[in-house]
Amino acid sequence: MGRVREAVRSRWQVLYRRSSIQMILSLSFTAVAVVGMVFMGLTLFLRFSYTTNAQQAENSQRLLSQVNWNLDAYLRGMMRISDTAYYNVIKNIDLDEGSLTPALELLYGSNRDSIVSMAVFSEEGELLSATPLRTLKNSVSPQREDWFVQAMDKIENLHFSTPHVQNLWSDVDERYRWVVSLSRYVELSRGGAIEGGVLLLDMSFDGIEQICKDVELDDGGYLYLIDDSGEIIYHPRQQLIYAGLQQENNLVAAGYTDGSHQEQFQGQSRQVTVKTVGYTGWKLVAVVPRESLWTNYSQLVLFFLFVVLFSIFLLVFVNLRLSEWITAPVKKLDRAIKDLEARRSDVNFDVGGPTEVEHLSHSIRSMVSTMDHLMEDIIQQEEQKRRSELDVLRSQINPHFLYNTLDSVVWMTENGRTQDAVVMLTSLARFFRISLSRGSNVIPIADELEHARHYLTIQKMRYKNKFSTDIIAEDGVESLYTIKLIVQPVLENAIYHGMAYADGDGEITVRAFRDGGDVCIEVTDNGPGMPEEVVRGLLEGAGPNTGAKGSGIGFRNVHQRLRLNFGEPYGLTILSEPDDGTTVRIRLSALDEEAARRYRKEERP
Structure with a gap:
């Protein structure tokens, strides 16, 4: 190690003796200026990054809290409708003595803006009552559907599905409705005996979409909604994601705890804020690209640019004559290459200058000649x-x-x-x-x-x-x-x-x-x-x-x-x-x- 250090020192001494005073001053001043600019830039950047991240995280959390409140109120309304159908209708009617349909139709009529369909099934999957659609598709087996299985497995909970096209009923209007299914286990009375069943409530996805769609985040950010497994419930670019034209980091976001997180996704640094929606386990995710956080701080950017430009001016003033001598042959070589790109036939590569530049010009001339022959062979x-x-x-x-x-x-x-x-x-x-x-x-x-x-x-x-x-x-x-x-x-x-x-x-x-x-x-x-x-x-x-x-x-x-x-x-x-x-x-x-x-x-x- 000592011999290497001594060799490096000797090399620098040789370069020092062979260099002119102009070169030494130029290099020294440039080094000092660059170090100062880097130090100042890093200091401003770290302070600016910390402040903007904290402010953006606070804004995102405040916005998510408002969206969470609206979404929670909407879901509570759906749960109240489910409770009303269960406790005020299903529990008060014996299936051998009366039908559930009239009461369910009345309940549906008062909530038809947010409800697409209501249905009650036996534990064997038999349709007992439904409104307004009453005919199941021949190819559908309710007892095999996820909402039915979840309701029968965990009878004490209400279960929310991810958005899907309603494919359970034969719809005379042939409409494709996007719904979120709310299912629960219910106890049915038949001849005085109690048996199990499932209450299905298909909510219109438009209500959830409208709550999330009206949210506007600063700096090009956006908000999306996922379930506890990471499946997307709402996304402003949902159709592009389903078509495979875009991607989202939703599976990773499902593992985030409530609060703000920093992540890298597809080469982009992003600030991700997460808020869990009660009862459902769903998560609201707000995404703000960190690059966009700079746009609101123009004064700091202008000040930094002023310092950089002033430092560059000094560097250019001191090194002008030296850089002109060094770069003149390089510029000639650059113009020759541009002429070559423009497919001119009379390109002159004799640019003169230092030995290295001269050697480079001869190498490029040889390479161009070889490439022309190769391109003709490849085209044929x-x-x-x-x-x-x-x-x-x-x-x-x-x-x-x-x-x-x-x-x-x-x-x-x-x-x-x-x-x-x-x-x-x-x-x-x-x-x-x-x-x-x-x-x-x-x-x-x-x-x-x-x-x-x-x-x-x-x-x-x-x-x-x-x-x-x-x-x-x-x-x-x-x-x-x-x-x-x-x-x-x-x-x-x-x-x-x-x-x-x-x-x-x-x-x-x-x-x-x-x-x-x-x-x-x-x-x-x-x-x-x-x-x-x-x-x-x-x-x-x-x-x-x-x-x-x-x-x-x-x-x-x-x-x-x-x-x-x-x-x-x-x-x-x-x-x-x-x-x-x-x-x-x-x-x-x-x-x-x-x-x-x-x-x-x-x-x-």
Whole structure:
């Protein structure tokens, strides 16, 4: 260690003897000024951070207390309605002698602004009374629902669910209502005997949402509500979070105690204030980005900037001549690089200056020459790769169409439906006439929609008209151009996964329209929909890529061809939820006749 220290000291002495007085003074003054600026900045920052954090935490806690009071009052009101239904109605009526429905209807009528539905179930899950909706869906088993299980497990408590779409009742209005379910165990009288049951109260989520929605935090902050396990009950960006476009640190916030906390989330420092809502275990969480706390303290920022700018002025004044001599060749080299970025051919890298800068300029000149040759090779290789991939994808899709269509013709022929087979073969001929398109991969959208219409004709005959179809095109869209065979695989998916299980009331709609500089073709069906993992599998190729029916090869084929032809923003987007149908949006660039002609030329090998 001593030898190292001595070597460093000797090195500094050599540098000191070789340096001029101007350099020594400049370096010394710069070092002193920088140290002073850093010390002053850190002192102001720590004091400012402590004061603003304390003030913001106090403001957030005060605001959360007010929201908590409003939310607690709202939930207490719901609990009072539940108590009234239990103690004033259920406990006073024997099921063998009277019905609970009239009294529940009266109670519902006086609270219909905040209550969506009320129902009483036996411990076996049998519906005993309900208002205003009285018919359960055939697919629903109440005794398996979370609210029912929780009420039967902990009979002494009231249980609040997280917000969900009410899916218990058959609603003639076909409305999707967001509710919070309040359930409790109740004792029912039947012929003088006592038996167990469950009282369900579906509260309108609008009341809770309105309480939280009206809250405004300073500095770009926001408030959200979670249950004791971290599930989001309300969030101002709730739809974006459910869609996976944004994230929230709600699971971590569920473990916070009441008070203010500092956290790092997605590279952002945030102040999080938590307040627990009584009875439910829910937590109100106020989030304020710490970066935004600076915006309200402009005077301190201006003072700090003044000190920094004044110090910089002194540094520039002292080191002006020295820095000019050092940076002049570097600036010339920077201008040469900018000329290179602007793709000028006459870039001069002879900038002179110190040995290091001169060596750097020669190295950049050599590197640029090498990169030009490499880029030319890469462009040629990528172009060949793109053409090869497009050829492979086009070779996959025609056998796939032919197999499925001929399968339908064989089926009809074996069953003696000769006339239908003739109609089907006629549609097949027109189908493949458009598919071949004289060898061109780019066809008018009108031909692509006609191609889809023939395919639907064939499939409707195969499925004995179990579904209806409608093809709609916005004015002017049919005269534009598209790569061929992009709608049929999507229709095939809609039929196999949606219409195959329909009972005569299936619907498939194809709609083509302009969206800015793009064209969108949407295929919508009212089938059973698909869960999220199936949607990801269709686009990402998670399922088996075997070419069998339902494997999704045609679907992925369309998505990959659009990406290869038009780029990353284009392709397929799937909007689907179980029991809610499916919409597949095909997005492609709007090609007029001139653009289509250029596209055909670029596509030729």
